[in-house]
Each structure stands twice: as structure tokens, then as C-alpha cells.
Amino acid sequence: MNTQDYIALENQYNAHNYKPLDVVLQRGEGIWVWDVEGNRYLDFLSAYSAVNQGHGHPRILKAMIEQAARLPLTSRAFRNDQLPLLARELCELSGYEMMLPMNSGAEAVETALKTARKWGYQVKGVPAGQAEIIACAGNFHGRTISIVGFSTEAQYKDGFGPFTPGFKTIPYGDSDALEAAITPNTVAFIVEPIQGEGGVVMPPDGYLKRVRDICDRHNVLLILDEIQTGLGRTGHLMAADWEGVKADMVTIGKALSGGFYPVSAVLSSREILGVLKPGDHGSTFGGNPLAAAVARESLKVLVEEGLIENAREMGAYLKGRLERIGSDIIHEVRGRGLLIGVELKPEAGGARRFAEALKQEGLLCKETHQNVLRFAPPLVITRQDIDWALERIEKVLMMP
Numbered sequence: 001m002n003t004q005d006y007i008a009l010e011n012q013y014n015a016h017n018y019k020p021l022d023v024v025l026q027r028g029e030g031i032w033v034w035d036v037e038g039n040r041y042l043d044f045l046s047a048y049s050a051v052n053q054g055h056g057h058p059r060i061l062k063a064m065i066e067q068a069a070r071l072p073l074t075s076r077a078f079r080n081d082q083l084p085l086l087a088r089e090l091c092e093l094s095g096y097e098m099m100l101p102m103n104s105g106a107e108a109v110e111t112a113l114k115t116a117r118k119w120g121y122q123v124k125g126v127p128a129g130q131a132e133i134i135a136c137a138g139n140f141h142g143r144t145i146s147i148v149g150f151s152t153e154a155q156y157k158d159g160f161g162p163f164t165p166g167f168k169t170i171p172y173g174d175s176d177a178l179e180a181a182i183t184p185n186t187v188a189f190i191v192e193p194i195q196g197e198g199g200v201v202m203p204p205d206g207y208l209k210r211v212r213d214i215c216d217r218h219n220v221l222l223i224l225d226e227i228q229t230g231l232g233r234t235g236h237l238m239a240a241d242w243e244g245v246k247a248d249m250v251t252i253g254k255a256l257s258g259g260f261y262p263v264s265a266v267l268s269s270r271e272i273l274g275v276l277k278p279g280d281h282g283s284t285f286g287g288n289p290l291a292a293a294v295a296r297e298s299l300k301v302l303v304e305e306g307l308i309e310n311a312r313e314m315g316a317y318l319k320g321r322l323e324r325i326g327s328d329i330i331h332e333v334r335g336r337g338l339l340i341g342v343e344l345k346p347e348a349g350g351a352r353r354f355a356e357a358l359k360q361e362g363l364l365c366k367e368t369h370q371n372v373l374r375f376a377p378p379l380v381i382t383r384q385d386i387d388w389a390l391e392r393i394e395k396v397l398m399m400p
């Protein structure tokens, strides 16, 4: 079977809920992936930051195979010998007191929202059924009905209502708008330190600090969604570390498994997660020993191989070089660490055709929104590999 055969099969039998680049990948190693025709590509997306540790990292692969052979799933009806170790290691690394394991990012976000509501009723004393949660315009927190209900992206919502009440949105990066939107019934504010899907949108400097202060003054929980920005991507363990801000709850996922398996978690305090009692919330696969073993090794690789520092250094280098490309169609280069967005001017005719052209040159990335190219290679990337990528990027961004 060749590329066209696989595409035809997928189009016939698989729902068309994505519009992928027409490359059919078969194999990956580190920053490289190969398609079914044997062509090699540099992966400049990393599965939306799920593959921070690089494709097929040998240490994570080994941990996965060993645990799969021993015991992959117990359900939480019984205990297993991996989850407690993951919980301790993740809390010690992140500085939070407790964690709650789930599978996908959306589930971690749902978990944080449910916990915030329960905290609001039990601890803050919000009248039953009145809890409010504030989110930001341009957010991306996942695809469940509750979550898309407070998206401001029309396509994410169209045809999927009615939605869960109790949410409102304010402009991103505007701390005054947060203060104005808070009422006595507000239990939480959920926000991304950098809006990844929204187009690598950066808030103004000091935003998270101001938001932290406002949440403290109004007894509102600050939920940071670090599913894309966390685990080293921006050059700190968490993107909020750039401002020294600690959240009340943090959601992580994606790179928590190095791309091997869906693993997500909520990090928080004993007081906040303590509002959940046995039976309140759960997941058949959440916290399973295979996930926990894979996540433990994925975290060790991040730290022991210096990937967080590498993201900071390589990100600064890549961003600096991108800023110096003398192309008339670049509107702005922005981002932190190895999460970089290149916004093109409207007259460039959309970012998609540049992503297609980069694919032809052997570099895989994806447009996000109409005019933004997101560059987010695995954090194992070297300066040499970045130079290789820059040659192609410069060529494509200079095309007519």
C-alpha cells in the first residue's frame, strides 16, 4: 500500500474530524519520522507537545514494555505498585502536594472544573447550583461538551449545544477584566499561560502574577492549564515558572507519557483535592500501572537528560534566528522556549500552504488558526538540527 491507498482507506472508514497533512507516517526516532514511502521528516510539531522527549525514547519504551509484561491495568478498585511512586515523584518535582491521575487532557480539565465546583460549595460556601467559573476568549481546554461550551471558537461549538451553564469568558491577558467578572459565586478562573491552540498567544508580562493576586483577594481558585505549555516545553518545568506563579490546580497531560500513552493529571493541594471523596469521581484507566510506569520514566527523562534547559537554550536560538528572517510576509514571531508561533500577514494567503511547502522540504509542522505556523520540535533537538530546519523555513518563508 502507498500513501494514496492509506489516505483513501482513512477517508472511507474514518470520520473526517481532522484535516491532516497528506503524509502517512510509519516510524519515528528522536526528532525524526519516516513515511510509508521511506521519506524522512523533521517533526516540528511533536504531536502538539506530547512527544517532548522525542519519538520512541528508548528508556520510556523499556519502562512501557516491562510494565506491559508485568501488569498493565488493575482499575482503581485495587491498588498497584506504580501509582504511589508516580504520585510522589510528580509532587516532589512540581512542588504540589497531591495529584489525581486521568488519561486525556480534556479529562484532566473536567476533573479540575468538577473539583473547583465542589470546593466552591464545601469550602467557599457558594449557594448550591450557583458556582461560576471564568475562562478566557481564545482558550483551548479540550473537546467535551462542557469544555467546548465555554470556547469562543464558533466551529468547536456549532451543532453541539445545549451546553453546561456556569461559565463565562473574558478577554485573554486582561487582568482588569478578570477582577470585573468575579462575583461572590465565582469559584475558579481557568487559563493557559500561553494559548497554544489559540495561535501561540502570549499574555502581557506580569499577567499571571496579577491574576494570582486577584484570585487570592477574591478567594477564587486559579487553574492553570499546562497541558501543552508544561513539562519543559517553554524552558521551565511549567510555563508559569517564568513568573514564579503557583496555581491552585494545574492540569498536565501530553508529554507526561512522552507520547507513548494517554496520561494526564491534576496537581493541587491536599486541601483542594481533599474535597473529593471515594465515589465522587474516577476513571477505569486513570492511574493504571502502565500509565504510571510510563509517566515516571517520562519525567525522569525530562529532568535527567536536561531537556528543560535545552528547550530554553534551543528555543532562544530558534526564536532569535526566526526574528532575523527578512521575509515581508512575517507579521510576528512569538513564544517561549520551544513553543514558537510565526504569525504571517493576511496577504500571505494563510499558513496552510507554507506548512504544505515545508512538508515538501522535509519538515512537518501545522498551521494553527488561519495565519500562524506553530514550531514545537521535540525538546531533544540540537543546534545543528535547528540550523537544518532554519534553512528550509527560510527558503519557504521567502517563497512568493
Ligand SMILES: *Cc1c(COP(=O)(O)O)cnc(C)c1O
Pocket (backbone or CB within 6 Å): 048, 103, 104, 105, 106, 107, 109, 140, 141, 142, 143, 192, 196, 197, 225, 226, 227, 228, 229, 253, 254
Ligand atoms: C491538548 C490540550 C488539551 C486537551 O488534551 P486532550 O488530550 O486532547 O484531551 C487541553 N488543554 C490544552 C492547553 C491543550 O493543549
